[in-house]
Amino acid sequence: MSSVTVPAAGWREAVGAALSEGFTFFEWLGAVDEVGRADVLRVVVVLRHPDRPAETRRLGTEVPREGGRLDSLRDLVAGAGWPEREAAEMFGLTFDGGDPRRLLLGPDFEGAPLRKDAVLGARTALAWPGAKEPGESAASPSRRRMVPPGVPDPAVWGDRDPDAGPASPDEVAESAVGGRVRRRPGTARRGADR
Template sequence: MTASESAEVTAAESYDRLPDAVTEIFGEDATAEQAYDLLTVDVPPASWTAALETARDGLGCTYFDWLSAVDEPGTGFRVCAHLAALPDRSAPGPTVRRLLVRTTVPHEAAVLPSAIGVYAGAGWHERETHEMFGIAFDGHPHLVPLLLPEGFEGHPLRKDFVLAARVAKAWPGAKEPGESEHGGPKRRTMLPPGVPDPNEWGPLKGQLPPAPARPARTARPAGDRPARRTRSASDGSAGQRPVAPPTPPGPAPTADAPWHNVPPTPGTTATPDTPDTPAGGDTE
């Protein structure tokens, strides 16, 4: 067995011992859990770089996947690094072993040592995490914005970041590009929760005139309101259907005008009560 094969076996065995042997492998303050086929190890910020080195050298996680963070209100920023140990393709072996290394830094002191010395691919991920959350990575050679435009204020993925999507365009009632100006009354401008005043935050800060004050609503005098008629069961009108006026009786049948020759009264249907027989005729 070669030295590389021996190291691979040792790394696989060490990985299989987790999460029970987490304190033995990552230190006394480390914790681990297994969920959804993913092994997660939490370490204190002071052990961040050492934990990444242990994952690379001791567990064989030489593949760096991604690094990011999550803002946990009341707790801090939880920085995560997803790593993997790839199997040897020249021989049948185990599947990919995945590992998530996490640590938590407080909001007021969001600083971590850079992981570039362990995984060179973490450079761009740390730049993105820095601009999106405001977390500083000591030792990073070029910690400048990666995605956001120059002069952008704030960190968009923080939970306390104001919703700036409506700053450039009022909400609601604003016109889309190309809509005609029909001159009709505009809807009252409203700001949903989390949207700041565009004259206090954003690219138009201090450049807009103050918003006009909305006039106070006055109550309508009671004399201007029409009286409403209410129905109740006591007045006998509730629950009754309208009754049609009585129909005047038609002419009575005579010998010269039997039932079937009497014109029906409008709105009624004549129904003969006797068989059609001629006057004075025989029934036989």
Template sequence: MSWLPAPVEELFGAEATVEEAYDLLTVDVPAAEWIAALKTARTTLECTYFDWLSAVDEPESGFRVCAHVAAVAPGSVRRLLLRTTVPHTAPVLASAVEVYAGAAWHERETHEMFGVDFTDHPGLDPLLLPDGFEGHPLRKDFVLAARVAKAWPGAKEPGESEHGGPKRRQMLPPGVPDPNEWGPLKGQLPPAPARPARGARAA
């Protein structure tokens, strides 16, 4: 199909399927053929540019792992999306790092967010989530903790949350006169807090 030099079954194996839309060629392969498919993309199809790798949680089938690569030549770009699926019960897939070194961080993120275990990866250390975080937040079955049960630290402004915290100090913007000293309400309002001296720091 399209720019493939041979039938998809000949390039990626008998179980491979292909489709094309919006100048993007998508090839699906079994998980056992994942590394072989990546090698074919890099060597045979000259897709030496690695763009990204991630996953999608498909509740009825498993985790669909996707890798977007491209063959870049003067005046042309051929884009290829390789996909495979691993089951929810055993989300294990061979690491793509040996073929595309740039996949290392992407696999760390996918492991963190979906729980997919990439075998032979040099180190699936946490990348984005805080220490001690439990679960994989991009799974469809991940339950978000209610703010009632766990305090939400992102109040709009300091002091605007029922969980407490200091309020932001009120002050007049530079160049704005005190309305109690000038204007129709002069002498009728309590004085506004004075602006701190230039260069002064809060204790």
């Protein structure tokens, strides 16, 4: 698979060049939030050559997290309109020339739920399904409390000290990787009074 990163201004031209080289089978278009590494959203399209299915062209570009814009590919690549709408809705991107209608979220929903700084409220408001988390069970008193991936550390979001002010997007994203709850100096251990 050949992978090429192109500037956002040359996005449409790079996809057009790949199409002219015979990579006409649209496989996938998606986005990822690079917060914590860079203040950008990465958009990737994967095209295949129909006569040589093993040959794949992956083109990627980066746009700013705030106000990120790309030219739409929906008139060049059959099937690109739907994933563009999804990426626009979930990451807060704008595809110039694309279909601006909502695809998955209600008209009143605000925000971009797949950005790493978006807090998954349902996962913090409700108990995690299944067995109790390690450390919350009487059977394993020595195990530390765990959080699932995508849920920020309670000390960063949720149980945060009100005097600390709101967490930065980088701090929320860094804490939402799952695993052991990280303790900060001076914070009381949860469950210590049990």
